[in-house]
Amino acid sequence: MAEVRLVNLAKAFGPVQILKGIDLTIPDGEFVVLLGPSGCGKTTTLRLIAGLEEATSGEIFIGERKVNDLPPKERDIAMVFQSYALYPHMTVFDNMAFGLRLHGVRREEVDRRVMEAAEMLELTPLLARKPRALSGGQRQRVAVGRAIVRNPKVFLMDEPLSNLDAKLRVQTRVELSKLHMKLGVTTIYVTHDQMEAMTLGNLVVIMNQGIIQQMGTPSDVYDRPANKFVAGFVGSPPMNFFPALVDGEEELFFQMASFRLPVLPERCAALAPYRGKDVVFGIRPEDINMGGGDGAVHIPVTAKVDVLELLGAEIFLYLSSPEGIFVASSASQKLLSQKFLKLKATAVSFIARVDPSTPAKEGDSVQVVFNLGRSHAFDADSERAIY
Amino acid sequence: MAGTFFKRAKGDSSFKRLLINLILIVACAAALYPVLRVITVSLRPSGSVFSMDLSLIPPDATLASYQSILFDPKVGFWTWIGNSLMVSVITAMVALILAAPAAYAFSRFKFAGKQPGLIFLLVTQFFPATMLLLPLYMMLIQLSLINNFWGLILCYMSIALPFSIWILKGYFDTIPNDLEEAAYIDGTTPLGAFFRVILPLSTPALSITALFSFMTAWSEFIIARVVLQKQALFTWPLGTVTLQGAYYTNWGPFSAAAVLISIPVVILFLLTSKYLVSGLTLGAVKG
Ligand SMILES: Nc1ncnc2c1ncn2[C@@H]1O[C@H](COP(=O)(O)OP(=O)(O)OP(=O)(O)O)[C@@H](O)[C@H]1O
Ligand SMILES: [Mg+2]
Numbered sequence: 041m042a043e044v045r046l047v048n049l050a051k052a053f054g055p056v057q058i059l060k061g062i063d064l065t066i067p068d069g070e071f072v073v074l075l076g077p078s079g080c081g082k083t084t085t086l087r088l089i090a091g092l093e094e095a096t097s098g099e100i101f102i103g104e105r106k107v108n109d110l111p112p113k114e115r116d117i118a119m120v121f122q123s124y125a126l127y128p129h130m131t132v133f134d135n136m137a138f139g140l141r142l143h144g145v146r147r148e149e150v151d152r153r154v155m156e157a158a159e160m161l162e163l164t165p166l167l168a169r170k171p172r173a174l175s176g177g178q179r180q181r182v183a184v185g186r187a188i189v190r191n192p193k194v195f196l197m198d199e200p201l202s203n204l205d206a207k208l209r210v211q212t213r214v215e216l217s218k219l220h221m222k223l224g225v226t227t228i229y230v231t232h233d234q235m236e237a238m239t240l241g242n243l244v245v246i247m248n249q250g251i252i253q254q255m256g257t258p259s260d261v262y263d264r265p266a267n268k269f270v271a272g273f274v275g276s277p278p279m280n281f282f283p284a285l286v287d288g289e290e291e292l293f294f295q296m297a298s299f300r301l302p303v304l305p306e307r308c309a310a311l312a313p314y315r316g317k318d319v320v321f322g323i324r325p326e327d328i329n330m331g332g333g334d335g336a337v338h339i340p341v342t343a344k345v346d347v348l349e350l351l352g353a354e355i356f357l358y359l360s361s362p363e364g365i366f367v368a369s370s371a372s373q374k375l376l377s378q379k380f381l382k383l384k385a386t387a388v389s390f391i392a393r394v395d396p397s398t399p400a401k402e403g404d405s406v407q408v409v410f411n412l413g414r415s416h417a418f419d420a421d422s423e424r425a426i427y
Numbered sequence: 428m429a430g431t432f433f434k435r436a437k438g439d440s441s442f443k444r445l446l447i448n449l450i451l452i453v454a455c456a457a458a459l460y461p462v463l464r465v466i467t468v469s470l471r472p473s474g475s476v477f478s479m480d481l482s483l484i485p486p487d488a489t490l491a492s493y494q495s496i497l498f499d500p501k502v503g504f505w506t507w508i509g510n511s512l513m514v515s516v517i518t519a520m521v522a523l524i525l526a527a528p529a530a531y532a533f534s535r536f537k538f539a540g541k542q543p544g545l546i547f548l549l550v551t552q553f554f555p556a557t558m559l560l561l562p563l564y565m566m567l568i569q570l571s572l573i574n575n576f577w578g579l580i581l582c583y584m585s586i587a588l589p590f591s592i593w594i595l596k597g598y599f600d601t602i603p604n605d606l607e608e609a610a611y612i613d614g615t616t617p618l619g620a621f622f623r624v625i626l627p628l629s630t631p632a633l634s635i636t637a638l639f640s641f642m643t644a645w646s647e648f649i650i651a652r653v654v655l656q657k658q659a660l661f662t663w664p665l666g667t668v669t670l671q672g673a674y675y676t677n678w679g680p681f682s683a684a685a686v687l688i689s690i691p692v693v694i695l696f697l698l699t700s701k702y703l704v705s706g707l708t709l710g711a712v713k714g
Contacts, residue, residue, distance in 0.1 A: 092608050113614040125605035129627045138623075139613035186613070 041225055042103030042193040043068045044089065049098035051084055051250075058084050060250040061098070066228060066243075071220045073241030074230045077273065081250040082230040083122075086196050089228065091115050102193055113142075118187035119196040122203075124179045126171040132158075132182050133167040139190045157185045160219070177208045184216070188223065195227040201236065213240060234274055238262070246270050263414075268320060268423040271416055277325050277356060279416070280390035284321040286314040294321045294417075297388045298361045299341045304412050310427045311417065318420035325356065327411040328392035330400065340407040346389065348402050355396050359408065360389040469493065469682035477678075492679035496687065504684060506659065507666030510576070512691075514662060515644040518580050522587040522640040523633060529588075530595030531621055535604070545596070548589040556586060557649055564653050572654075579654045579662075583647065587640035594639070598632035599625065631702035638699050645692060663688050 044066040051059040059081045066072045074082045087093040089100055091112035100107050107115050118139075126135050133154055140150045158164045161181040171179055180200060187195055200216075201209045217240055220227055231237055237244050238258040246253040246261055246269075254266040265271035271279045284294040292303035292311055301321070303311055311319070331340070343359035392408055400406050417426040439447075463483055470488040471478065478485070496504050532538070533545055563582050564573075572578030602625060610620035626633070648664040655661060661669070663684070670681045 090608075090612060092611065111616075112608075112611040113616070117612065119609070119612045121605050121609060123603060123605050125603070125609040127606060127609070127624055127628075129624075138610075142614035142619075186609075190613075 041068055043101070044194055044226060044228065045099075045101040046085075046089070047099040047101070049085070049088060049100060050096045051081070051088060051093065052096045058250050059088070062250075062252055064245060064252060064255065066226060069224045069226055070242055071217075071227045071229065071240065072243045072245060073237040074228060074245050074247060075234060075237040075241075075274075076232065076247035076253075078232055080247045082232070082247060083198055085247070086119070086198050086228060086230055089115075089194070090117055090119050090196055116193045117196055118190045118192040118194075120183045120187050120198065120200040122199045124171075124183040124200075124203075126179060126182055126186070128171055131168055131170055132163060132174070132185075135171065135182055136186045136189050139186065143190075153189045153191075154185075157189045160188075160222075161185050161215075176203050176205075177212065180204060180212060184219070188219070188225075191225075193226065195225050195229075197227065197229045199231050199233075200229075201231075202233070209236075216240065234276065238274075246273065248273070264425075265416065266425055268322070268418040268425075271322050271418070271425070275324055277391045277393070279322045279324050280328070281418075282321040282323075282388060282390070283420070284319050284417075286311055286317060286319055288315070294319070296321065296361075299339075299388075301339060301341075301410060301412065301415075307417070307427055314417075314419075314426065319426065320418040320420055320423070322416040322418060323390075323410055324414065325391045325393035327414040328390070328394075328408050329411065330392075330394050330398050330406060331409050338409045338412065340409055342405060342407055343390075345400050345402050345404045345406055348400065350396065353396065355394050355398060355400075357392045357394055357398075357400060357406075358389065359392055359406070465682045465685050468678055469686050471679060473677075473679050492683035493687070496680045496683045502670075502680070503658070503661075503666060504663075504687075507661050507663035508688070510660060511645060511662040511664075514576055514579055514583070515641045517576075518583040518587055518644040519637045519641040521580065522584055522591050523637050525584075526588055526591035526595055526636060527626065527629075527633065528621070530592045531599055531625065533592065533596045534599035535607075545593075548592055551585070551589050556582075556647070559585075560649065560653055563650065567654060574655060574657050574660060576660065579651060580644075582650045582654065583640075583644040587643045590643075591636040591640060594636050595629070595632055598629055602628055634699045634702045638695055641695065642692065 044064075046062050046064040049059060049062040049064075050057070062085060074085060076082050084093065088095050089102075091107065091110060095108060102115055102117070127138065130138065136154045136157060137150050140153060145153070154167075155164070158167055161184060163178070163181055163185055166174060166178060166182075171182065174182065180203070183200065187197075197216075201212055204212060213236060216229075229236075229240060231240075241258060243255060244258050244261050245255045248269050254261055254270045256264075261270055261274050265274065265279075268281070272281065282294070282296045284296050286303070287293045287295045287300070288303075292308050292315065294301045294303060341361060343361045345357050346360055347358040349356040349358070394400075418424065419426055467483055467485060469492050470490070471485050472487055472489045472491060475485070475487065480486070496502055533541060563585075567573050567575075567578045567582070570578070572581065606624050606628070607617070607620040610624045611617070615623060646664060647662075648668075651662050651665050655665060658669070667681060667684045667688075670677055670684065
């Protein structure tokens with residue numbers, strides 16, 4: 041077991057910069073999930089840690105040791121490949137024993153460890169089979185088994201569940217979680233499936249375009265996204281974003297294309313510098329509710345139901361808000377008018393996640409209320425979270 | 428390949444199937460007829476080799492020709508077979524030992540001249556051996572390798588190696604890189620991954636290349652004719668020719684020798700046939 045530390049790690053393939061300076065410290069024994077869209081450099085990061093790829097610059101530490109110049113076999117890591125990469129010509133037993141034998145482990149010890157891992161992963165009846173005679177889920181477990189028998193300092197897993205069907209995926213996810221609790225080995229787990237990330241990781245690292253966007257607990261990244269990318273990437277359906285102008289004198293408002301919402305008093309200080317400027321207002325679908333509101337802070341917004349998706353326990357409403365219910369404050373009207381024209385050009389449509397008992401139908405005009413306490417605002421240029 | 432061919436044929440109209448089968452029958456007949464004739468001639472008694480009788484097994488069939496080939500000490504059949512076997516087996520082994528690492532390098536590593544190298548190897552295959560005869564002969568004289576099995580093996584190697592490298596490279600290309608990387612992480616060196624993972628996985632391709640190299644050497648005549656001049660060193664293609672006299676050729680024993688010589692090849696083909704089908708297609712499909 042060991043801490044893994046990446047210091048300003050960069051990787052370029054030819055002229056293309058793939059990783060642009062990653063700084064990351066993964067505490068000893070932690071289960072960290074690397075989450076990001078396809079092509080953002082997750083696999084590349086993992087391969088750099090494994091030693092399958094050479095860093096262009098920066099440093100990699102496993103424990104106290106700088107491992108940049110060590111070959112994979114000296115890094116004391118185990119990796120579960122996305123393709124499993126089981127040796128087709130070896131039995132399940134030999135697949136798991138291969139690494140141990142190479143490390144000169146005694147025969148009885150090899151047997152003992154493989155049997156123990158097979159027991160844990162329910163592979164005992166399959167030990168004599170070749171990989172081609174296994175189902176996807178069984179292959180996946182063999183791949184995990186091959187990693188755990190070695191008892192390495194660090195586990196690296198590259199989307200190990202992506203080839204499994206939905207049910208098996210959930211089941212294996214739970215097993216991996218239990219396994220980590222039992223073994224307590226530092227684990228770096230790559231996925232682009234946010235459900236997996238949120239349920240598996242103690243810590244989630246969100247990456248995009250070769251840069252770490254945010255690192256935190258699952259609830260951190262969900263409730264307090266550091267920027268617009270994280271806010272939009274985590275959560276399904278994604279957070280609704282509205283281009284908005286910050287307007288008002290003492291009391292501030294978010295001025296959207298077709299409606300305006302008050303800024304909560306406790307947020308005014310943070311937003312004051314943005315008065316008269318573009319921001320992006322964000323709110324998650326589950327924070328938009330049906331109803332008339334209280335008239336003061338929670339002002340109802342009228343919207344038309346374009347599409348209604350019933351998903352058993354909940355309903356997704358695809359809403360669009362009609363234009364022209366807008367009264368700008370007189371003072372900033374001149375200042376705003378031009379920008380506002382631009383705003384008007386952007387269609388305002390958003391998604392609400394509501395109770396299935398809602399009577400709304402497609403084509404209906406409904407009133408919804410935004411739970412402003414759970415809203416977000418982002419700088420329009422830097423996309424960083426204002427709050 | 429055969430399996431998928433017939434599966435596909437099932438969906439075809441019966442006329443198309445009939446046509447395909449007719450063509451196959453004609454092709455088989457054309458290929459088999461000369462072989463059957465040779466067998467017939469080998470079974471005829473020495474007096475009637477030129478008989479016009481067309482039956483497969485002549486009414487007066489006899490094994491006399493086989494007897495004279497196998498047991499007549501003047502003929503030297505066993506020496507030819509021994510020489511041929513030695514030359515062919517060594518050619519096949521050495522070609523394999525040299526081609527496998529070369530093909531692996533071509534398949535996996537980036538290096539200057541990789542693409543030109545591959546093309547160059549292919550181009551060497553365009554020249555018929557007869558064209559290379561003179562330069563080969565002169566080189567062997569310089570190396571004092573005339574009348575030497577190693578000289579002959581060297582020549583055969585120059586034919587077998589490029590081909591073997593191409594076949595093996597094609598096969599290695601189909602083995603996913605992940606497997607070697609998994610092996611590195613499990614604790615092998617790159618060389619260890621080659622020996623413990625890649626080679627064991629490549630037995631089909633390795634057997635096929637060995638078979639082709641063996642065949643190249645086994646039935647080759649022209650180069651052997653130039654390199655080997657001592658009777659004691661003759662391989663069987665040279666040996667059987669000695670059965671042809673200047674004025675009179677003993678066709679019976681000659682045919683018997685031809686039949687006997689094809690036996691090891693047939694056995695080899697049978698042994699590797701399951702790889703021949705799966706291996707060649709595997710090697711051909713990149714991905
Ligand atoms: N060997 C390589 N040569 C050139 N470019 C590469 C190489 N390997 C990866 N890349 C590029 O690097 C980028 C990141 O790749 P990487 O495999 O790390 O993505 P990822 O985050 O794992 O994506 P996914 O979720 O699809 O697996 C991609 O744009 C890819 O095209
Ligand atoms: Mg990947």
